[in-house]
Amino acid sequence: MAAGSGEAAERPYELVVFGASGFTGQFVVEEVARTASGGELRGPLRWAVAGRSRNKLQEVLERAAERLGKTALGPEVGVLLCDVGDPASLAAMAKQTRVVLNCVGPYRFFGEPVVKACVENGASCIDISGEPQFLEGMYLKYNEKAAEKKVYVIGSCGFDSIPADMGVLYTRDKLKVGRASTLTAVESFLTVKTGPEGSCIHDGTWKSAVYGLADQDNLKALRKKIGYSPVPVVGAKLKRRGLVFYSQEFKQYSIPFMGSDVSVVKRSQRYLHSQLQETPVQYGAYVTVGGLGSVMKLMFAGILFLLLVKFSFGRKLLTKYPEFFSAGRFTKKGPTQKQMDGTSFTMTFFGEGYSEGQDPQSGKPNVKICTQVKGPEPGYVATPIAMVQAAVALLEDSAHLPKEGGVYSPGAAFSKTKLIDRLSKRGVEFSVISQPEV
Secondary structure (H helix, E strand, O other): OOOOOHHHHOOOEEEEEEOOOOHHHHHHHHHHHHHHOOOOOOOOOOEEEEEOOHHHHHHHHHHHHHHOOOOOOOOOOEEEEOOOOOHHHHHHHHHOEEEEEEOOOOHHHHOHHHHHHHHHOOOEEEEOOOOHHHHHHHHHHHHHHHHHHOOEEEOOOEOOEHHHHHHHHHHHHHHHHHHOOEEEEEEEEEEEEOOOOOOOEEHHHHHHHHHHHHOHHHHHHHHHHHOOOOOOOOOOOOOOOOOOEEEOOOOEEEEEOOOOHHHHHHHHHHHHHHHHOOOOOEEEEEEEEEOHHHHHHHHHHHHHHHHHHOOHHHHHHHHHOHHHHOOOOEEOOOOOHHHHHOOEEEEEEEEEEEOOOOOOOOOOOOEEEEEEEEEEOHHHHHHHHHHHHHHHHHHHOHHHOOOOOEEEOHHHHHOOOOHHHHHHHOOOEEEEEEEEEO
8 A cells, every 4th residue: 555644654554444343334344354355455455443342343353254255354454442432542543544434323423523533633534424414514624624634534435425426427527538528417316126135224324314304404504604605507407306207217206316415416516616627517316216106105204204303202203113114114133134135226327418619508418428337235235345445545546636635525535536447346337328429
């Protein structure tokens, strides 16, 4: 691995997984172990796991070794004890590494102490939050400090929102190369396929959604405080679709995607426009839900959710009985290995833009392109791959990161790195479905 500045070069570890024995953390550990032994890196990876219980951390390392078909992971893998409620332990962890992979959520409750410790102690930090309020709150509080310390805080590096954010950039680049054309708008459609065992999501994600939706008003206030510059609309204005609509391309009903993708892509586009003078791309995100029956079920669950989430007793009910209120989609146990093996996702991007010599400010878009990001089960297979490859890009492509440290979205941080190639090698594959056509 390339050494950074003198101070960073002397740190015992390049990477520490914090929250390694949590539900998602265990899969991240496995992915780091796989990457460390895969021979793709420039040199041996010095890494460690961190959390509250030495026994649990040892168990996670044993499980990862077993999954990789090894007797044990080498003694070079460190074990650090620290607790999110103990700032001194977080500072000690941050001092020992170049980057922390933070797997302790919901981030709105537990995220900030880790960001603070990393920034103050000169470590970069990557998380897999899908909570816009946390992501943008960290930008407001730590962007300048991170720049001073020359470290990178990069949120939403899981399934939320690397496929969407990097997918938009990939679509833009393919249109540029193919036709010297400028991408001005993209819509993405997410389809999740499940096997006979079905699939479910661990209730940690459910909790984040419950508290996130309860807090929409504060997000508005936060954005006002940040005082974002407006992102100009270039080209024909992208129309927002309804709450439910029939998608001809997929022959099924679709709804707007409720995750952080739209807000993350917007932050990346704002950065690329204001800092690098690139043409901003408008973006809409949708998810296919199937036939009319599925739509009715979803609408019923959605209305119930929105009614309950506004009251504290409602939130208690929602978080106590995730399985009931999500019609089995979220469980306290999380998915089985069989369920994960049978699940995959496809995100399809429909882009439009203007060919060279066409003025985007007048007239209709005259070029189209369709691209795709495909990958394994989103929550616990694709997310660790995205998170770990983001860390590898941070460590190995450091010459191509933004010149200044700061709090970044993935697209802003990684637009010039080899992240997309790295992801494709690990099974989160980016491809062009239909070439740019005028």
